[in-house]
Structures are given as C-alpha cells and as structure tokens.
Amino acid sequence: MADISLKFPDGSERPYPAGITGKALAESISKSLSKKAVALVLDGELVDLADPIDRDAGVKIVTRGDDEALELIRHDCAHVLAEAVQELFPGTQVTIGPVIQDGFFYDFARDEPFHLDDLEKIEAKMHEIIKRNAPFTKEVWTREKAIEHFKATGEDYKVELIDAIPVGEDLKMYRQGDWMDLCRGPHMTSTGQIGTAFKLMKLAGAYWRGDSNNAMLQRIYGTAWASDKDLKAHLHQIEEAEKRDHRKLGREMSLFHFQEEGPGVVFWHPKGWELFQTLTNYMRRRQNAAGYKEVNAPQILDKSLWETSGHWEWYQENMFATTTEDDRQFAIKPMNCPGHVQIFKHGLRSYRELPYRISEFGCVHRYEPSGALHGLMRVRGFTQDDAHVFCTDEQLEEECMDIDELIRSVYRDFGFDEIVVKLSTRPEKRVGTDDQWDRAEAVMLKVLKRIEAESGGKVKTGINPGEGAFYGPKFEYVLKDAIGREWQCGTNQVDFNLPERFDAFYIDAESDRQRPVMLHRAILGSMERFIGILIESYGGHFPLWLAPVQAVVATIVTEADDYGRKVEAELRAAGFRVETDFRNEKINYKVREHSLAKVPVILVAGRREAEEGTISVRRLGSQQQTVMTFAEAKAMLLAEAVPPDLKPE
RNA sequence: GCUGCCGUAGCUCAGGGGUAGAGCACUCCAUUGGUAAUGGAGAGGCCGAGAGUUCGAAUCUCUCCGGCAGCACCA
Numbered sequence: 001m002a003d004i005s006l007k008f009p010d011g012s013e014r015p016y017p018a019g020i021t022g023k024a025l026a027e028s029i030s031k032s033l034s035k036k037a038v039a040l041v042l043d044g045e046l047v048d049l050a051d052p053i054d055r056d057a058g059v060k061i062v063t064r065g066d067d068e069a070l071e072l073i074r075h076d077c078a079h080v081l082a083e084a085v086q087e088l089f090p091g092t093q094v095t096i097g098p099v100i101q102d103g104f105f106y107d108f109a110r111d112e113p114f115h116l117d118d119l120e121k122i123e124a125k126m127h128e129i130i131k132r133n134a135p136f137t138k139e140v141w142t143r144e145k146a147i148e149h150f151k152a153t154g155e156d157y158k159v160e161l162i163d164a165i166p167v168g169e170d171l172k173m174y175r176q177g178d179w180m181d182l183c184r185g186p187h188m189t190s191t192g193q194i195g196t197a198f199k200l201m202k203l204a205g206a207y208w209r210g211d212s213n214n215a216m217l218q219r220i221y222g223t224a225w226a227s228d229k230d231l232k233a234h235l236h237q238i239e240e241a242e243k244r245d246h247r248k249l250g251r252e253m254s255l256f257h258f259q260e261e262g263p264g265v266v267f268w269h270p271k272g273w274e275l276f277q278t279l280t281n282y283m284r285r286r287q288n289a290a291g292y293k294e295v296n297a298p299q300i301l302d303k304s305l306w307e308t309s310g311h312w313e314w315y316q317e318n319m320f321a322t323t324t325e326d327d328r329q330f331a332i333k334p335m336n337c338p339g340h341v342q343i344f345k346h347g348l349r350s351y352r353e354l355p356y357r358i359s360e361f362g363c364v365h366r367y368e369p370s371g372a373l374h375g376l377m378r379v380r381g382f383t384q385d386d387a388h389v390f391c392t393d394e395q396l397e398e399e400c401m402d403i404d405e406l407i408r409s410v411y412r413d414f415g416f417d418e419i420v421v422k423l424s425t426r427p428e429k430r431v432g433t434d435d436q437w438d439r440a441e442a443v444m445l446k447v448l449k450r451i452e453a454e455s456g457g458k459v460k461t462g463i464n465p466g467e468g469a470f471y472g473p474k475f476e477y478v479l480k481d482a483i484g485r486e487w488q489c490g491t492n493q494v495d496f497n498l499p500e501r502f503d504a505f506y507i508d509a510e511s512d513r514q515r516p517v518m519l520h521r522a523i524l525g526s527m528e529r530f531i532g533i534l535i536e537s538y539g540g541h542f543p544l545w546l547a548p549v550q551a552v553v554a555t556i557v558t559e560a561d562d563y564g565r566k567v568e569a570e571l572r573a574a575g576f577r578v579e580t581d582f583r584n585e586k587i588n589y590k591v592r593e594h595s596l597a598k599v600p601v602i603l604v605a606g607r608r609e610a611e612e613g614t615i616s617v618r619r620l621g622s623q624q625q626t627v628m629t630f631a632e633a634k635a636m637l638l639a640e641a642v643p644p645d646l647k648p649e
Numbered sequence: 650g651c652u653g654c655c656g657u658a659g660c661u662c663a664g665g666g667g668u669a670g671a672g673c674a675c676u677c678c679a680u681u682g683g684u685a686a687u688g689g690a691g692a693g694g695c696c697g698a699g700a701g702u703u704c705g706a707a708u709c710u711c712u713c714c715g716g717c718a719g720c721a722c723c724a
Contacts, residue, residue: 105719113652113653114653115653115654116653116654202653202718202719203652203653203654203718203719204652204653204718204719204720205651205652205653205718205719205720205721206651206652206719206720206721207651207652207720207721210720210721211721212650212651212720212721212722213721216651216652216720216721217652217720218652218653219652219719219720221718221719251660252660258715258716259715260697260714260715260716261714261715263714263715263716318722318723364724366723366724368722368723369650369651369721369722369723370650370715371650371651371652371719371720371721371722372650372721372722372723373716374717377724378723378724379724382724384724476724487724488723488724489724490724491724522724524724525724526724528724529724530724554684556681556682556683556684557681557682557683558681559681584680584681584682585682585686585687586680586681586682586683586684586686586687587682587683587684588682588683588684588685588686588687589682589685589686589687590684590685591684591685592684592685592686593685593686594685595684595685596685602684604683604684606683607683608683616683616684618684623684623685624684625684
C-alpha cells in the first residue's frame with residue numbers, strides 16, 4: 001500500500017502506510033499515548049480512532065484531557081443515558097441526544113412520565129454501563145436495513161430521522177455492548193472512557209423536532225466533564241448563579257414583588273422604583289442629547305387603529321382588549337408605533353423636520369404565554385425605552401449608524417462591551433410587498449457590514465433568517481453580561497409599511513407629498529428586563545450612581561445621632577440617596593444588615609466621629625473601613641455617584 | 650400554551666387523615682454596645698381557591714389559579 005504523509009501538531013511530518021487507523025498511529029508513537037487516546041482530529045475534524053486514514057493530512061491524537069474530548073465525553077454519555085433508560089424502562093423509544101453547552105440531553109418517548117427519583121436510578125445504571133466498559137464500534141448500514149431494524153424494534157422516531165437523511169448518505173450505527181443507536185459519531189473507543197464526572201440534572205418536556213404541533217417528548221438533561229473537579233466547579237458555578245437570581249435579590253433588596261392576582265406584572269417597591277427612575281433619567285438624557293423629543297401616547301386606543309397598523313390581524317393573540325358598554329372595542333397598546341405615527345401625522349410635516357425623532361418610555365402590555373413568564377425578564381406589562389424616527393430614504397443609512405453608535409455607547413456605560421448585532425430578515429407572516437422588504441433588507445445588510453467594519457471587527461454580526469417583525473426586518477443587539485450570559489436588548493427595525501398603512505407623508509422641497517421611512521428602535525429594550533439583567537450582572541452590587549440606597553448613616557451610640565442627622569441632611573441636600581439607622585442595635589448588627597441589603601456605603605458615626613467631624617466609611621465587599629473628615633467623604637461619594645454620561649471627561 | 654414538579658407565618662423550610670411547627674424577620678422590655686447576628690418576652694397561619702371521598706381533610710381525589718424547570722413563543 002502506498003504511503004501517506006501525516007503532519008503532527010508540533011509541525012513534524014512522517015510517512016505512514018495508507019489505511020492506518022488512529023489507534024495504530026497512536027501505538028506507533030508510544031504505548032502510553034495509545035492507552036490515553038480517545039479519538040483523532042483529522043484535518044480539523046474529529047473522527048473515530050478506528051477510522052482508517054487514507055490521505056495526506058494533519059493529525060492530532062486526542063486524549064481524554066483535551067478540549068476536543070469533552071464533546072465526546074458528553075456525546076458518549078448521552079448514548080449511555082439512552083441505553084440505561086431502555087434497560088430500566090423497556091418500551092421507551094429513543095429519539096435524539098445531542099451535546100449542548102456544559103452537557104447533553106436525550107429525548108425519549110414514553111407514555112409514563114419519568115419522575116425525579118428515576119434520575120438516581122438511571123444514573124446508577126449509567127455508572128454500571130460505564131463500568132462494563134463495552135467498546136464503541138461503528139457499522140455502516142444501508143437505509144433499508146436500518147429502517148427495517150428500527151421498525152422491528154418499534155423505534156418510530158428513528159425511522160422518521162432516517163427518512164430525513166438525504167438518500168446516498170451513509171447511515172452509521174454505533175454499538176456499545178448489546179445496545180446500538182443511529183449516530184453521526186464520532187465516539188471514544190469504549191464507554192469506560194466517559195469516566196464518572198457526570199450528573200443528570202433535570203427532567204423536562206420538549207417537542208419532537210422543536211415544533212409545538214408535534215408530540216411532546218421527555219427530555220433528560222445531564223452535565224458531563226473530564227474530571228470530578230470540573231464537575232464540582234460547574235455545580236458550584238450553578239449555585240453562584242442562583243445567588244444572583246434577580247427574583248431572589250429583588251426580594252432581599254426589597255426592589256419589587258409579584259403576586260398571584262397580577263401574573264407577569266411588577267409591583268415596584270420604593271427602592272426598585274428609585275432604580276427604575278435613575279435608569280429612566282439616564283436614558284432620557286442620552287436620548288435628548290441624541291436629538292430625540294420625548295412624547296407620550298395613549299395606553300388604550302380604538303380597535304380601528306390596530307386594524308390599520310396590522311396588529312389586529314397579526315398580533316391580536318398577544319393583545320389585551322376590552323369592550324366598553326357602548327360596544328366599542330379597544331386594545332391596550334402592545335407597541336408604541338401606531339401612537340407615534342399619529343403624532344407624526346398631526347399637522348403637515350416638512351422635509352426640513354426630518355429626521356423626526358420621537359421617544360417614549362412607553363408602557364406596553366402583551367399577553368405572553370404563561371409558560372414564558374420569568375421574573376422581570378419576561379413580563380406582560382413593561383416599559384420600553386422606545387423611539388421612532390421618520391426620515392427619507394437617503395437619511396436611512398446614517399440614522400441606522402447613529403442609532404448603532406447610541407446603543408453601543410449606552411451599553412459601554414454599563415460595562416457591556418461584547419456586543420453581537422444580528423439582522424433578522426422577513427418572516428413568513430408579514431405585511432407589505434416583497435419590493436419593500438427587498439429595499440429594507442438591502443439597506444440593512446449594508447449597514448450591518450458598516451457596523452462590523454467601523455467597529456474594527458469588535459462587534460460581531462450575524463443573520464437570523466425569517467426572524468423579523470411582521471412589519472419589517474430588524475437589527476437585534478445582543479449583549480453579554482458579567483457572567484457570560486447573552487441577552488437581546490436593543491433593536492432597530494426598518495419599516496416601509498406602517499407609514500403607508502397610515503398614509504403618513506411629508507412635503508418635500510418641490511412641495512410634493514413623500515412617504516417617509518420609519519425606524520423603530522429601543523436601546524435597553526424593556527426597562528424591567530434590563531434592570532433584571534443589571535441585578536444579575538452586578539450580583540446586586542450596583543455602582544454608586546445606580547444604587548437605590550447609596551449610603552446608610554449608622555450610629556454607634558445615641559449621642560452620635562444628632563451628628564448622624566447632620567451627615568444625612570447634608571448628603572441628601574447634595575442629591576445623594578441616603579438613609580439613617582439610629583436603632584438601638586449594636587454596630588455589628590447594623591453593618592451585617594446593610595451589607596446583606598447590599599448598600600454600597602455604610603457611614604458609621606460614633607462618639608469619636610461626632611466630636612472630630614469625621615466619618616468611618618465602609619464599602620460593600622470590604623472588611624475594612626476608612627476614617628476621613630466628613631467633607632472628604634462627601635466630596636468623594638458625590639464624585640463617584642455622577643452618572644457615566646455626566647462625568648467630566 | 651405544552652410536559653413534569655411545587656404551593657404550610659413576611660422569608661427559608663419541617664410535618665402529612667384526628668383541626669399546625671422551627672429559624673430568621675416583626676412588636677415590646679432590658680441593654681449605649683466600635684464594623685457581618687446582645688438577651689428576654691410576645692404577636693403572627695381559612696396549610697393557594699373550589700368541589701369530592703371520609704365520622705373527620707392542611708394531609709387523599711378532581712378542577713381551577715399561581716409559581717418553578719424545560720420546550721414552544723419573545724423585549
């Protein structure tokens with residue numbers, strides 16, 4: 001057999017007989033390597049160790065500790081999960097079991113639901129299967145044989161999967177002991193290589209093929225790692241994330257609450273509302289500076305308006321509607337755009353007024369599916385930092401670029417530097433002509449390229465086909481928070497439809513009527529959601545400018561209370577959000593309580609401070625405190641509390 | 650909306666066919682104590698709602714409401 005030349009990661013290149021397997025290759029290098037090897041990377045692609053290599057290629061032997069092996073561990077683990085379930089619960093059908101972030105899942109079809117305590121049994125069975133250490137072996141089957149096999153074993157879903165695989169493609173079956181599964185592969189060489197660092201996490205329902213018209217399957221989620229240490233670290237990380245949960249912190253910091261009578265609507269408490277207002281005021285300043293005029297449009301409008309806008313036809317199931325005694329139908333606004341069009345239309349607009357930018361902290365209500373509700377992140381009543389820009393076709397591109405700059409500059413102020421901009425194109429359910437969509441998407445594609453280019457590649461971009469709003473394509477701004485989670489917040493949508501539906505126009509330089517283009521844009525998106533993101537991202541430790549209570553003045557002895565009152569009054573007069581704690585409690589008690597409430601600064605005054613005009617400053621998260629004159633402390637705190645947009649450069 | 654689980658005091662949770670418990674928080678009393686819990690006493694619940702089974706239901710069954718996890722949907 002002819003020789004092939006294989007190139008190793010260290011750059012060295014050696015000849016081998018064609019058809020050599022990864023296993024034999026590893027053996028030829030060293031016995032210990034062949035023992036540790038679990039797979040091969042062939043020209044960047046992960047393949048089975050048993051696959052013959054028949055061409056010149058770059059190779060890398062993957063051992064269990066390599067990053068590439070993690071995917072295999074998880075994938076193999078999914079197979080073992082499926083085997084365990086079928087051993088324990090005969091008659092259960094297997095469907096798909098892919099690798100996901102941090103682990104894997106497998107979807108099963110079974111009439112009886114699994115219970116939480118089944119997970120323990122399944123996990124024990126998995127350990128047993130792994131201990132058997134059966135080799136994974138691959139077989140290539142014909143379509144007919146595979147279909148026949150799965151029909152015979154009652155695996156209807158597998159048959160359906162095979163039907164969806166293009167004719168001519170090989171069907172690979174992986175066997176582990178007595179069990180086998182249709183699978184693209186690759187796998188490690190035996191189940192024993194999975195190790196013990198895995199855990200079944202949760203049970204959930206999931207639609208077959210992700211389509212809610214299909215049957216619901218039972219999904220078992222698991223996490224798997226290369227070592228027990230990694231598994232432990234992952235479980236610890238989950239615990240840490242739970243501590244940041246905005247629903248928990250919102251309660252502990254008395255920011256807001258929910259209750260049964262108002263599913264999906266927020267009761268904002270004084271401190272939460274303070275935060276809300278601080279954020280709103282910041283956005284108001286940013287928008288005013290960017291040339292927006294703030295407006296306010298009605299909450300409830302006649303059905304006819306929503307028919308004209310298309311909402312009644314396309315969005316009705318998400319709308320709260322009401323019929324009055326005189327039989328008029330009204331809807332509570334789910335969006336602000338129709339209202340803003342009315343403001344634009346009121347009176348003749350000149351081309352000189354364009355771009356006409358109006359903003360509104362618009363409170364909207366949407367009937368969201370009950371299962372979607374999630375704390376502040378997904379609610380039925382929320383406030384958008386919404387705005388609409390009416391402009392000419394020629395102005396469109398620059399307006400989009402300005403909006404892009406505004407959005408990213410706002411995100412920077414909160415420390416969100418990693419941004420992805422996605423273009424969502426025309427959905428199936430939509431209004432307007434194809435020509436309008438063509439025009440809108442063409443401009444947006446151009447803008448998307450400019451955003452990426454002008455950010456020097458810092459902003460990543462992408463396309464979401466078919467995800468646009470019913471009235472136009474949209475840019476979606478996805479930010480990454482302090483703990484690496486991604487959130488879609490900002491949006492910018494190009495709309496040629498609504499102006500036409502409402503017959504909005506302006507008068508151009510030749511005194512002719514012209515149709516404006518309309519941009520819908522939001523930056524934080526939903527104020528509620530953004531606050532939820534901030535709570536979790538900061539873990540409740542707000543920067544001073546955002547903190548609802550910026551400092552608490554706590555006295556040690558009653559004689560210091562008068563001084564404490566003076567400290568409070570002076571800070572309050574300077575616009576600082578400060579509270580006092582003169583309770584008959586020990587200072588330890590007070591420090592503990594305000595630290596748990598995540599107040600950024602505790603100002604402690606005892607007899608000494610009162611006499612000397614000083615104050616003891618203790619920062620949240622620090623075990624120490626600094627004594628300084630009150631004047632110094634005040635200057636320091638006031639300087640730190642200046643919002644980012646008002647900071648002198 | 651779908652699947653599964655859950656709903657006991659403001660919060661965190663125990664109990665589980667014979668009419669209710671803990672810790673923290675709260676109120677009162679004593680204590681004026683230097684940076685993460687001073688001691689004592691007290692008050693607090695139609696055990697999510699409705700119906701059923703039962704001599705008797707917070708406990709079992711059903712329906713509804715709400716929550717949680719995931720799916721679907723989405724700012």
